[in-house]
Amino acid sequence: MGPPGAGKGSQSTKIVKKYNMPSISTGQMFRDAYNNNDPIGIEAMKFIKNGNLVSDEITNGIVRTRLLRDDAETSFLLDGYPRTVAQAIALDGMLDDMHTSLDAVINILSSHDVLFERMEQRRVCKTCDATYHLRFKKPQEDGVCDLDGGELYQRLDDTHESVMRRLEIYESKTKPLLDYYSNKGILYNVNGMQSFDKVYDDIILVLEDIK
Numbered sequence: 521m522g523p524p525g526a527g528k529g530s531q532s533t534k535i536v537k538k539y540n541m542p543s544i545s546t547g548q549m550f551r552d553a554y555n556n557n558d559p560i561g562i563e564a565m566k567f568i569k570n571g572n573l574v575s576d577e578i579t580n581g582i583v584r585t586r587l588l589r590d591d592a593e594t595s596f597l598l599d600g601y602p603r604t605v606a607q608a609i610a611l612d613g614m615l616d617d618m619h620t621s622l623d624a625v626i627n628i629l630s631s632h633d634v635l636f637e638r639m640e641q642r643r644v645c646k647t648c649d650a651t652y653h654l655r656f657k658k659p660q661e662d663g664v665c666d667l668d669g670g671e672l673y674q675r676l677d678d679t680h681e682s683v684m685r686r687l688e689i690y691e692s693k694t695k696p697l698l699d700y701y702s703n704k705g706i707l708y709n710v711n712g713m714q715s716f717d718k719v720y721d722d723i724i725l726v727l728e729d730i731k
Contacts, residue, residue, distance in 0.1 A: 521697065522628030524677075524686040525635035525642075526712045527719060530651060531628070532599040534720055535727075542591045545599040548649070549582055550574065569676035573603050573689055580610045587614055604693050605700050624730055625701040626723055628712035632687060639683050643672040 522528050529545065536543040550568060553561025560578060567574045583601055586592065602608040615621050641654040643663075647670035652659050659665060663672050677686060701707040708726045712719055 521625055521694070521701075522712060523630060523632070523635055523690045523694075524683065525639040526628040526630040527638075527716065528599055528628060530716065531626075531720055531723060532597055535723065536597050538724070539595065539597075539727075541595040541597055542589075543597050543599055544583065544586050544592065544601070546574070546579055546583060546601040547599070549586065553582075565676070570682065570685065572685065573693065576604065576606050576610065579603070580607060580614075583611070584614055587618065593618075602697065605696050608697055608700055622701075622706055624726060625707045626726060627698060627707060627709045628719065629709055630712035634713065635687065636680075636683055639678045640680060642674070642678050644675055645670040646673055647671075 529547070532543050532545065547568075550561055550564040554565045555561070560582065564574045564578055573579075579601065583598075587596070598611075602611050612621075637655075638653065641656075643652045643654065643659075644650070645652075645665035645668065648665060648668050650665050650667050650670075651657075652665075652672060659672060664670070665672060676682065698707060710719060710722045710726070714722070
């Protein structure tokens with residue numbers, strides 16, 4: 521968990537590699553569905569491009585389907601879900617059906633000023649989804665991915681207007697989740713204003729402690 525641009529996706533990528541578990545990213549699933557002209561992706565993108573949350577019905581449905589796959593039977597990491605208390609309650613129901621529960625909810629803390637700068641300068645590869653930053657993680661060649669030569673682009677939800685909207689929604693709808701998971705005793709706060717590696721190390725300390 522954490523506000524938009526806090527680094528959830530980048531940290532998730534590294535964590536799932538370390539623990540060899542699937543990453544269930546609703547944002548990525550919606551983008552993939554959109555790129556494949558899937559109706560659910562097209563519908564979801566109507567919300568995303570304006571910085572709005574995709575409806576609970578669509579989001580819960582795509583997560584429920586993903587959790588039923590064999591690779592999620594023993595472990596998984598949720599990235600970008602749940603975003604609302606209603607989604608968290610729906611997730612609890614899904615996990616009850618699977619006879620399991622969440623072990624930890626990691627909340628990455630960051631300031632709005634830093635988040636604006638991170639997202640407006642972020643670029644993503646169209647083919648492999650590698651992430652770059654025009655100031656701190658520039659590609660070797662402008663507009664070209666270092667890994668596969670794919671074209672870099674700015675996500676629709678990374679424009680200034682969309683970022684403002686996403687932060688407003690986070691404050692009003694997603695922040696209440698902190699209390700929800702804190703009351704369950706599984707919320708762990710990590711300082712996201714540190715270097716990427718230090719944030720990662722702090723997350724690993726939490727995960728190793730609860731194993």
